[in-house]
Amino acid sequence: MKGLRRYIDKIKPQFEKGGRFEKLQSTFEAFETFLFVPDNVTTRGSHIRDAMDMKRTMILVVIALLPALLFGIWNVGYQHYQSLEMASTLWENFWYGFLKVFPIIVVSYVTGLAIEFIFAQVRGHEVNEGFLVSGMLIPLVMPPDVPLWMVAVSTAFAVVFGKEVFGGTGMNILNPALTARAFLFFAYPREISGDLVWIAEKADAYTGATPLGSAMTGNMGDMPSVSDMFFGFVPGSIGETSVPAILIGALVLLVTGIGSWRIMLSMVVGGLFMGGIFNLLALNEYMQIPAWQHLIMGSFLFGAVFMATDPVSATQTIKGQWIYGFLIGFFAIIIRVFNPAYPEGVMLAILFMNVFAPLIDYYVLQANIRKRRKRWKNVSVKTT
Amino acid sequence: MPETIKINKGFDIKIKGEAQKSIREVRSKLYAIKPIDFTGIFPKLLVKEGDAVQAGTQLFYDKYRENIRFTSPVSGKVRAIRRGAKRVLLEIVIEPDGRMDRKDFGTGDPAKLTREQVVEKMLSSGMWPVLRQRPYGIIADPDEDPKSIFISAFDTHPLAPDYNFIMEGRQADFQAGLDVLKKLTSGRIYLNIDDDAHNSRTFLEAEGVVLNRFHGPHPAGNVGVQINRLDPLNRGEVVWYLRPQEVAQAGRLFRTGYLDGTKIIALTGSEVKKPQYIRTVAGASIGEMVDGHVNQGKLRYISGNVLTGRKIEKEGFLSFYDSQVSVIPEGDYYELFGWASPGLNKFSFSGAFLSRLWPGRKFRMDTNLHGGVRAYVMSGKFEKVFPFDIYPMQLIKAILVEDIDQMENLGIYEVEEEDFALCEFIDTSKTDIQQTIRKGLDIMRKEMM
Numbered sequence: 001m002k003g004l005r006r007y008i009d010k011i012k013p014q015f016e017k018g019g020r021f022e023k024l025q026s027t028f029e030a031f032e033t034f035l036f037v038p039d040n041v042t043t044r045g046s047h048i049r050d051a052m053d054m055k056r057t058m059i060l061v062v063i064a065l066l067p068a069l070l071f072g073i074w075n076v077g078y079q080h081y082q083s084l085e086m087a088s089t090l091w092e093n094f095w096y097g098f099l100k101v102f103p104i105i106v107v108s109y110v111t112g113l114a115i116e117f118i119f120a121q122v123r124g125h126e127v128n129e130g131f132l133v134s135g136m137l138i139p140l141v142m143p144p145d146v147p148l149w150m151v152a153v154s155t156a157f158a159v160v161f162g163k164e165v166f167g168g169t170g171m172n173i174l175n176p177a178l179t180a181r182a183f184l185f186f187a188y189p190r191e192i193s194g195d196l197v198w199i200a201e202k203a204d205a206y207t208g209a210t211p212l213g214s215a216m217t218g219n220m221g222d223m224p225s226v227s228d229m230f231f232g233f234v235p236g237s238i239g240e241t242s243v244p245a246i247l248i249g250a251l252v253l254l255v256t257g258i259g260s261w262r263i264m265l266s267m268v269v270g271g272l273f274m275g276g277i278f279n280l281l282a283l284n285e286y287m288q289i290p291a292w293q294h295l296i297m298g299s300f301l302f303g304a305v306f307m308a309t310d311p312v313s314a315t316q317t318i319k320g321q322w323i324y325g326f327l328i329g330f331f332a333i334i335i336r337v338f339n340p341a342y343p344e345g346v347m348l349a350i351l352f353m354n355v356f357a358p359l360i361d362y363y364v365l366q367a368n369i370r371k372r373r374k375r376w377k378n379v380s381v382k383t384t
Numbered sequence: 385m386p387e388t389i390k391i392n393k394g395f396d397i398k399i400k401g402e403a404q405k406s407i408r409e410v411r412s413k414l415y416a417i418k419p420i421d422f423t424g425i426f427p428k429l430l431v432k433e434g435d436a437v438q439a440g441t442q443l444f445y446d447k448y449r450e451n452i453r454f455t456s457p458v459s460g461k462v463r464a465i466r467r468g469a470k471r472v473l474l475e476i477v478i479e480p481d482g483r484m485d486r487k488d489f490g491t492g493d494p495a496k497l498t499r500e501q502v503v504e505k506m507l508s509s510g511m512w513p514v515l516r517q518r519p520y521g522i523i524a525d526p527d528e529d530p531k532s533i534f535i536s537a538f539d540t541h542p543l544a545p546d547y548n549f550i551m552e553g554r555q556a557d558f559q560a561g562l563d564v565l566k567k568l569t570s571g572r573i574y575l576n577i578d579d580d581a582h583n584s585r586t587f588l589e590a591e592g593v594v595l596n597r598f599h600g601p602h603p604a605g606n607v608g609v610q611i612n613r614l615d616p617l618n619r620g621e622v623v624w625y626l627r628p629q630e631v632a633q634a635g636r637l638f639r640t641g642y643l644d645g646t647k648i649i650a651l652t653g654s655e656v657k658k659p660q661y662i663r664t665v666a667g668a669s670i671g672e673m674v675d676g677h678v679n680q681g682k683l684r685y686i687s688g689n690v691l692t693g694r695k696i697e698k699e700g701f702l703s704f705y706d707s708q709v710s711v712i713p714e715g716d717y718y719e720l721f722g723w724a725s726p727g728l729n730k731f732s733f734s735g736a737f738l739s740r741l742w743p744g745r746k747f748r749m750d751t752n753l754h755g756g757v758r759a760y761v762m763s764g765k766f767e768k769v770f771p772f773d774i775y776p777m778q779l780i781k782a783i784l785v786e787d788i789d790q791m792e793n794l795g796i797y798e799v800e801e802e803d804f805a806l807c808e809f810i811d812t813s814k815t816d817i818q819q820t821i822r823k824g825l826d827i828m829r830k831e832m833m
Contacts, residue, residue: 005718033756037722040753041715045801045818046808047690048399048542048712051730051737053755054812055723057762060736126756170759170813256736260764316763316777365778369793376618 008032026120030127057258058129064252064259065136065306067245072238073097076144076200079235083202100144100200101238107148109135111155119164128169130176130312131159137177137306140239141299141347142184143197150188154180174354175313178347185347198235210236212298212336212343220285229296240299250305259309262318263325267304270329271295278337286337294333303332303346313354317364324360328353388579389613391600393771394806395733397542399690400654400746401710405549407648407661412668415458416475416701417443421694422513423822424522424829425452427473435462440487440509440643443476452523455510457645457666459485475701478667491641494563502567506634509643513704514630515568517622518611519797520829524624532571532615534625537587538578538598540605541689541805545650545661545707547628548584555586558628560635566592569624576610587628603771608803612772617798629707649702653690653711654748655679664702670709671699678711684751686710691805692818715752723755730754733769733810758813769806774798776807780817783824788831796824 014020015028032038033055042049077093077100088096112131120127138155162179163172184192191197195209202208207222211234214222224234232242240246253259275291282288295301308314308328315324328349335345342348419427426447431437437456446452460480468474489509494502503526506512515524524530537547551558565573572594577583579599587595596614598604607625617623629647636644645666652659655678662673670685686693687703690710694703702709719725727737731747739745766776774795782790801818808817 004720029756036718036720037752037754038756039716039718040756041684041751042753043695044816045692046805047684047686047693047695047710047751048397048749048809049752049754049814050734050810050812051727051732051754052734052810052812053723053814054758054761055755056736057812059723126758128758128761130761168759170761257734257765258736258762262764311763312761314763317775318764318767321764361778365775365794368773368775371773372793372795375616376620 005036008035023121026125026127027117030117030120033126054129058132060252060256060258061133061306062136064249065133065140065239067248068140068239068242068302069101069136071232071242071245072140072240073101075232075241076100076238078233079144079199080201083199083206083208085203096200097144101139103148104139104142104146104151104238105136107151108138108155111152112138112159115156115159115164119168123168125168130163130169134158134176134180137239138180140302140306141177141181141237143192144200144238145197146184146192150184150191154184154187157183170312172312173358174351175307175310178307178351178354181347182351185342198237208235210234210298210343215286215289215297216343218285226293226296229293237299237302240302243296243301246301246305253305253309259305260311260314260321260325262321263309263314263328264304266322266325267308267329267332268295270326271300271304271333272329273326274330274333278333294336298336298344299346300329300332303350304329307346307350308353313357315357315360315364317361319367320357320360320364323364324353324357327356388597388599391598391604391609391613391771393767394540394601394603394769396540396601397691397749397809398731398744398746399542399712399749401652401656401659401712402543403545403650403652403659403661405546405661407663409663410668410673412480412664412670412672414463414477414479414669414671414699414701415456415460415665415667416477416669417454417456417667418475418701418703419444419454419473421704422446422454422523424520424826425449427454429465429473429476431462431476433462433465436460437462437478438485438487439645440489442508442510444473446523449523449525451507451526452512453507453510454513455643457643459483477701486642486644488641489637489643492638494560494567494638497567499567502564502638505637506564509637511634511637511643514626514634515624516626516705517624518608518617518800519622520825521800522829525622528622530569530571530622530624532623533565533569533573534607534611534614534623535573535575535593535628535631536605536607536610536625537575537583537628538581538605539627539689539707540578540602541691541708541802542602543650543652543659543708543710544605544689545648546581548578548581548587549661550648550707551586551628551632552584553586554632555589557632557635557639558586559590560639561631561633562590562592562635564634564638565631572615574610574614576607576614578605600771603769603803603806606802608798608800609771612798619792619797621797627705627707630705647707649706650708651677651711652708653686655681655683655711655713666702666704668702669699670696670702673709674698674711682714682716684712684714686712690749691809692802713748713750715750717752719752753814755812755814757815760813760815762812765810765812766807769810770803772798772803776804779824780804780820783820783827786827788827791824791828796821796828800825 076097081088158176158180162176199208275294278287332346332349427444438459458480463479464477466474517524575593576596579597688706779794
């Protein structure tokens, strides 16, 4: 340990201003602070600081994603062998899924981090840790059979146009991982929609439709059982299928205080509300799906726990968070049931509300300002 | 029985080194008045090195408000006048002669004096600067009639001194001080006590005040929170505030005719061998207090508490408004994969460290920043420790872009740096929020002048 520290201290001057590798300072800093929490001490203001920092925050979100990832890897293999009507062991499923998913993760991280490092270097900033999470979220919202080059292109698009053009981490309006998914969705509709991509290398005869796909096309008979949808033994994006795995992640986010329980709860309430209205109307078979079943279908929960709660693209005010979450749930179900082109409405609902989040905050803030100004007016003006 | 006001947001930092309830006398070899303790003044010197001074001799005044004078707490000789970068006046150091030769300002029952006489005595003796105002946290304006005066009789900052202990037996001085304050405002005087403490009779039997009980974690003891709950500050209004010891000092001035800077302070922090209370005089050097009483190692000495105090040297001086000295370890070390450690010994507001499993534990906390400065990413966290009807993050951002209208709209008049200290503590982006708030207040004050 001491040796490593000595070595870093030795090479450090070369990366500082005037050094030989001055141009790689951000890169060096990123690796150095990855290895060692720096020796920075407080100079102004509070002399002691909370042990929590951005690295730990982001790593904890990645840890929260692990159950969904592990289940997703297994499920990719399981669905594959199911479609071929082959029996497979747990490890066969897992190994097959690993071979499919791991390259997607690598491509997502390499593409995204490379762009992040370049932008940080050009701007002379530190490398922000935000992409540690985005880089893991992107593979989890991808269909298992997505071509790797598409992962790379959509990740690059998301990082550059979803984040860096706005000024980098903390300034973006849209959730970067969803931007990547939306880009993929709209740029390659032929390759990415339909029933083709949800099961890796499936047999041609096998339908391979996701539950939402079946519901959309009215094939209610093809819908999997509730327990399969709950535990996640269904085709879908890599990380979205298993409710228990996602709930473990939600628990991690809530215990550590990172995720907003308000957004999660209000989104679920919003979804149930809209689903309930559809149940009452019950004009077609899709509308008759019990409202609560919407929660375990598609990416509703995954979106509620990991996407809607992104602190940068969500509303920043507490009151705003209630409204924001509710409307995401509300719109997600409307889009799901009504829109003929997109079987899943969660992604679009979140992106839609990302755009409106600043507006919600604006009105929440205006209410606070009006209250304060009213108080000012009631003051008997002392004109001395 | 007054109603108890409950503060729900906020939290107490569990740091080691609370002072035991015993008092040690310490005589310092040097004393100093530091113009930098007084926000927004421009000091003009009245003495030079080598001059003999009495306790109560004027040392300097504020160029902008010439009637505000600052006086020596002890008698002796001006030993040094220290300046910093750009010739900023840092400290005027007095070497005491041990005689405690005091200037006589004359006794007088404040109740029988006119407001002008009271103000004049406070100004000439250098007692006036104990009165500060919100907005801006500057010394009060003698010509102003504040809408109310606030005294927080308890301090919820980490390891803060217990005023019920400090003020025991100083009832006469304290009441005289309240009588002085009564002359200064046509409004109310709010005395706010801790609902959970065994309160001193000095406070419980105080006359001429509105007594309020507060219950809750830090920052319940911050006067800003109390003003916000009891008598919120509007644009154009001014509220004054001061601490209990300062009330008693003012009372003593009127009872004895002398400026008596004696105060009891708490020497606290994990690196103090035996944290306890110390009887000393305003502006004392802490060298004699800590010498031989602190642990080995690289230490940070703070006048005040660990959240809002000022870093001083080991031979540095107690700041004017402080009743506490904190000594904690410096944190200038590297930690391999520190962000990934389970964190048994790390204190955090979040639930991200295993130390959470021992809720009662206290921690030896150092000055490490625990990370690097980043853009603001997390949202909705500051609100948990900020018991105002104000949106903290939005106010901070308004200050960063210097949007004066928005700062005013979002309530900058109601806050001061200390109210944001907990936000700064929990900030995962490691930004200097207190400094930002000060910048905002300075901008507003400039705009109004």
